[in-house]
Amino acid sequence: MASFKDNLAQFPTAQTDLGWEGAGPWDYRKVPEPVLSSLLASVAKANTSASVDIIDFQPQTGQSSEDRYIVQDWHFKNGTWKLLAIFDGHAGDETVKHVAAYLPGQLQSALIDLLAKSEWRIDPSSISNLLSKVIISYDDFLTKDLYDLFPGGVEELSKLSDDEVKAVIHDSGIGGPNHAKVARCMQGSTVLVSLIDPNRDNIWVASLGDCQAVLGIRSDRKASWDVTILSANHHAALPSEIEALRAKHPGEPEVSLNDRVLGGIAITRAVGDHIFKLDRLWCSKVLMNAEQRFRFHSAKPETLITRIFTPPYLSNEPQVRHVNLAEAKASNKREITFVMCSDGLLDLFDARDESDLRKVAQSWMELGSETKPENPRDPYDNGALRILREGLGGENEDQVAQQLTVEMTGKWLDDITALVYRIQ
Known part of the structure; x- marks a missing residue:
């Protein structure tokens, strides 16, 4: 199947190092406007669903994104609720596919039950508790799936040989149901979920990992945006996260190494990633015997397990x-815009800490809140696409072309997903 780059042979070739000192150079295509804007919109899969502007971007040919997003309207007795979610998978896509397929339905069922019991009245604290409970229960279910493969527990597992363990977890080879259960525990995903009530009077955001959600409010177009970061940044490079981790595991100097948990993973909260959640026996006897191997750039799994x-x-x-x-709304705030994104967008804007994110979010709100594109080259009235374009180079067409068409064998950009919802 032809890739989008196969259609660019008509344009001249140049070389770039992408600003990476001592790297490259690599070939890229000098794609002119308006083809460049149309190409970007196509590769980013720019679209609008349920009034939410969406991009899902990974420019490397043949590289599927490990991000997933969900945009749903839930039509209940008391009106239409909106669910927005981004899941950023890592070490593979088994976990992220599963959480995207099952968690939204579990949240919907739990919300219906809660509202019915409260006669469809909204209790903000109850809904906050619901979000937390359902997400924890989802991850606990992944653990239960794994434990159920060996119902005798630790006593049984400790007596089994590696070959006997493999016979259980390699049912039908890779792709069997038992293998899939193990893979979902070996891989992982961040979770960023938002709920908005029918009158758009309340918004809830639940976060695990390093995807981000930002709310912008202003009274008129001449005013600056009042920006609120509604997500947390669960990253092992942050002093607060390291302090909390060390407090839970006193006397374990290797609980954090090189800004990574046990020297292996950069985030401190996620679903899946059970090598960081199970005891040493389950990790060594089950996870280490799986055909699908771990993928850590900073630590060998065998070494990591010795730190458990x-x-x-x-x-x-x-x-x-x-x-x-x-x-x-009551104070005449006439514009309310909400942006959610995976961490790949933060990399584009170099916005890894909270102060940088607040500054960057001002431009996101401006770009996301426009009702019509001011740039006639923009083929979409899509706030998420405008934000992506700005991060890739904005009006610098050559820089955008480099990021879009550079000829490299590996990833040069992380997967990028963004959702923009103009609440008011």
Whole structure:
């Protein structure tokens, strides 16, 4: 099947190092406008669903994104609720596919039950608790699936040979149901979930990992945006996260190495990633015997397992924020824009800490809130696409062309997903 780059042979070739000192150079195509904007919109899969602008971007040919997003309207007795979610998978796509397929339905069922019991009245704290409970239960279910493969528990597992373990977990080879259960525990995913009530008076955001959600409110187009970061950044490079991790595991100097949990993973909360959650026996006897191997750039799994003493080291408990939007509406705040993104977008804008994100979010709100594109070259009225374009180079067409068409064998950009919803 032909890739989008196969259609660019008509344009001249140049070379770039992508700004990486001592690297490259690599060939790229000098794609002119308006072809460049149309190509970007196509590769980014720019679209609008349920009034939400969406991009899902990975420019490397043949490289599928490990991001997933969900945009759904839930039509309940008390009106239409909106669910927005981004899941950023890592070490493979088994976990991220599963969480995207099952978690939204579990949240929907739990919300229906909660609202029915409360006679369809909204209790913000109850919905915050629901989000946390359902996400934790989802991850606990992955653990139960794994434990159920060996119902005798640790006593049984300790007596089995490696070949006997492999016979259980390699049912039908790679792709069997048991193998899939193990793979979902070996791989992992971040979780960023947002709920908005029918009157758009309330928004809840639950986060695990390093995807981000930002709310912008302003009274008119001449005013600056009042920006609120509604997600947490669960990253092992942050002092607060390291301090919390060390407090839970005193006397374990290797609980954090090189800004990674046990020297292996950069985030401190996720679903999946059970090598950081199970005891040493389950990791060594089951996970290490799986045909699908771990993929860590910073530590060998065999070494990482020797650092396990008091699991879990990775949390499945999300942080949940609630904002009463009715107060902003009542105070004549005429524009409310909400942006969610995977961490790949943060890399484009070099916005890894909270202060940088707040500054960058000002431009995101401006780009995301436009109702019509001011740039006639933009083929889409899509706020998420405009934000992506700015991060890739904005009006610097050559820089955008480099990021879009550079000829490299490996990834030069992380997967990037963004959702933009103009609440008011």
